[in-house]
Amino acid sequence: MQVNEYKPLIVAFCCNWCSYAGADLAGNNRLNYPADVKIIRVPCSCRVNPMFILRAFQRGADGVIICGCHPGDCHYTSGNYYTRRRMALLFSMLDFLGIERERTRLEWVSAAEGAKFAATMNDFAETVAALGENKRLEDLRCKK
Amino acid sequence: MQKVNRDVLLEKAAAMLDAGEVQAVLGWGAGEFAYDVTPRVFETSDELRADFVWNDFCGANLSKYLVSKTKKLEGKLLVFLKPCDTYSFNQLLTEHRFEREKVYAVAVPCEGMADVQKLKALAGDGISSIESTDSGFSVTTIYDDAPVEVKGADVLLEKCANCKSRKHVAYDELLGDEGEVLDSNRFDEVERIEAMTSEERFAFWQGELSRCIRCNACRDVCPACTCEKCVFDNPNSGAENKAPTTSFEEQMFHVIRAFHVAGRCTDCGECSRVCPQNIPLHLLNRKFIKDINTFYGEYQAGAEEGSRAPLVDYTLEDLEAEDVFKKEAE
Numbered sequence: 001m002q003v004n005e006y007k008p009l010i011v012a013f014c015c016n017w018c019s020y021a022g023a024d025l026a027g028n029n030r031l032n033y034p035a036d037v038k039i040i041r042v043p044c045s046c047r048v049n050p051m052f053i054l055r056a057f058q059r060g061a062d063g064v065i066i067c068g069c070h071p072g073d074c075h076y077t078s079g080n081y082y083t084r085r086r087m088a089l090l091f092s093m094l095d096f097l098g099i100e101r102e103r104t105r106l107e108w109v110s111a112a113e114g115a116k117f118a119a120t121m122n123d124f125a126e127t128v129a130a131l132g133e134n135k136r137l138e139d140l141r142c143k144k
Numbered sequence: 145m146q147k148v149n150r151d152v153l154l155e156k157a158a159a160m161l162d163a164g165e166v167q168a169v170l171g172w173g174a175g176e177f178a179y180d181v182t183p184r185v186f187e188t189s190d191e192l193r194a195d196f197v198w199n200d201f202c203g204a205n206l207s208k209y210l211v212s213k214t215k216k217l218e219g220k221l222l223v224f225l226k227p228c229d230t231y232s233f234n235q236l237l238t239e240h241r242f243e244r245e246k247v248y249a250v251a252v253p254c255e256g257m258a259d260v261q262k263l264k265a266l267a268g269d270g271i272s273s274i275e276s277t278d279s280g281f282s283v284t285t286i287y288d289d290a291p292v293e294v295k296g297a298d299v300l301l302e303k304c305a306n307c308k309s310r311k312h313v314a315y316d317e318l319l320g321d322e323g324e325v326l327d328s329n330r331f332d333e334v335e336r337i338e339a340m341t342s343e344e345r346f347a348f349w350q351g352e353l354s355r356c357i358r359c360n361a362c363r364d365v366c367p368a369c370t371c372e373k374c375v376f377d378n379p380n381s382g383a384e385n386k387a388p389t390t391s392f393e394e395q396m397f398h399v400i401r402a403f404h405v406a407g408r409c410t411d412c413g414e415c416s417r418v419c420p421q422n423i424p425l426h427l428l429n430r431k432f433i434k435d436i437n438t439f440y441g442e443y444q445a446g447a448e449e450g451s452r453a454p455l456v457d458y459t460l461e462d463l464e465a466e467d468v469f470k471k472e473a474e
Contacts, residue, residue: 050399050400050403051375051400054395072460078458081458081459081460081462082456084458084462084463084464084465085439085440085454085455085457085458085462086455087465088462088463088465089403089406089432089436089455090399090403091465091468092431092435092468092469093399093403093428093432093435095469096337096428096431097345097346097349097395097399098345098347098348098349098350099342099346101342101469105465105466106464106465106466136346137395138392
């Protein structure tokens with residue numbers, strides 16, 4: 001067994017009403033997804049400030065994924081529409097600054113989509129693992 | 145050389161001050177040298193006659209000062225606005241940052257402002273006097289008696305070289321001509337960077353942003369940054385001074401600074417004008433403007449008072465985040 005096998009650290013911001021419940025369903029159904037995905041529950045995907053994403057990268061995340069309700073299903077009516085605009089612009093800006101575009105993702109996962117949640121996380125973890133460690137945005141002070 | 149003379153502005157302001165129609169005048173005041181013109185509030189016509197300046201170094205956008213200056217006044221404040229300043233003026237009004245009734249806006253046509261850095265690069269350091277000529281400037285330095293002739297077009301500020309509009313979009317009174325929206329090449333540089341590889345872009349921005357000294361001048365001058373409490377003033381963040389930061393903090397600061405004004409930035413170019421390290425900060429703002437134009441349709445912040453900024457709006461058919469790069473490739 002390899003001792004220092006690289007495993008990406010992934011931060012997943014999940015909205016309380018859909019994606020967090022989706023993750024719960026994935027767990028109830030015993031669906032496998034990587035343990036390196038750290039879920040942070042937020043009231044709405046719209047709660048995710050662009051600064052959260054950068055902070056996650058700073059503290060050593062290799063990939064950040066934001067999950068919210070499908071457009072039209074937001075618990076607060078329109079939160080995810082704002083998220084969609086913000087993240088489109090932010091991802092494009094990060095790409096402009098030379099951060100690999102595969103490290104960030106926005107997905108819509110409903111409370112009934114446990115399988116989609118697991119599949120998304122598996123796929124994202126694979127993509128990020130292929131990229132390797134996040135060297136461009138990490139802050140060396142935060143490394144132990 | 146500006147088309148409208150200093151005396152025209154001066155007489156207008158002095159007459160209104162003396163008649164008591166306005167309580168103070170927000171304009172440009174003389175500094176120690178011919179080129180360091182600074183924004184200033186004048187309260188009497190004598191002060192105006194002594195120190196008021198209108199020349200090719202009046203690059204400063206006065207609209208942001210209205211927010212703090214109008215609060216302290218009982219009466220009206222006369223303000224001079226160049227075309228690009230009127231966009232910021234409208235944007236601030238849209239966001240209810242000052243009371244329109246307290247301001248008397250006088251629009252002044254602008255032929256582009258000079259960048260003293262570029263002037264020094266061509267004429268040399270130690271400038272003792274600058275005379276305006278028909279085509280530019282005649283500059284004398286302390287090292288040489290013979291003046292150096294510099295073409296005005298060679299020393300334009302970046303924001304003026306890529307001027308987006310000479311149209312005044314808001315005013316109470318106009319001195320001179322109305323002006324028109326121009327076809328500018330302001331996105332050329334953004335496109336050039338977009339065409340690079342990811343590694344090249346990272347290296348480019350690393351080189352630019354690592355020069356940042358976190359003086360916050362770009363934030364302080366920005367007419368879109370008018371929050372009374374700023375996220376970057378948090379003393380616990382460890383980011384408020386340069387010493388303990390790594391390169392990451394600069395990226396963080398500049399991405400978030402640009403993001404906070406995305407959709408509200410009028411592209412007045414003040415951020416890069418004031419940057420003591422000459423970081424091309426306007427490119428970050430222009431990237432957002434360009435993206436907003438491609439993804440959500442053409443939008444010019446401040447062109448119309450009361451218009452809804454793209455990031456506080458949405459449509460049901462908006463582009464998905466994953467389709468961003470497909471759209472850009474088109």
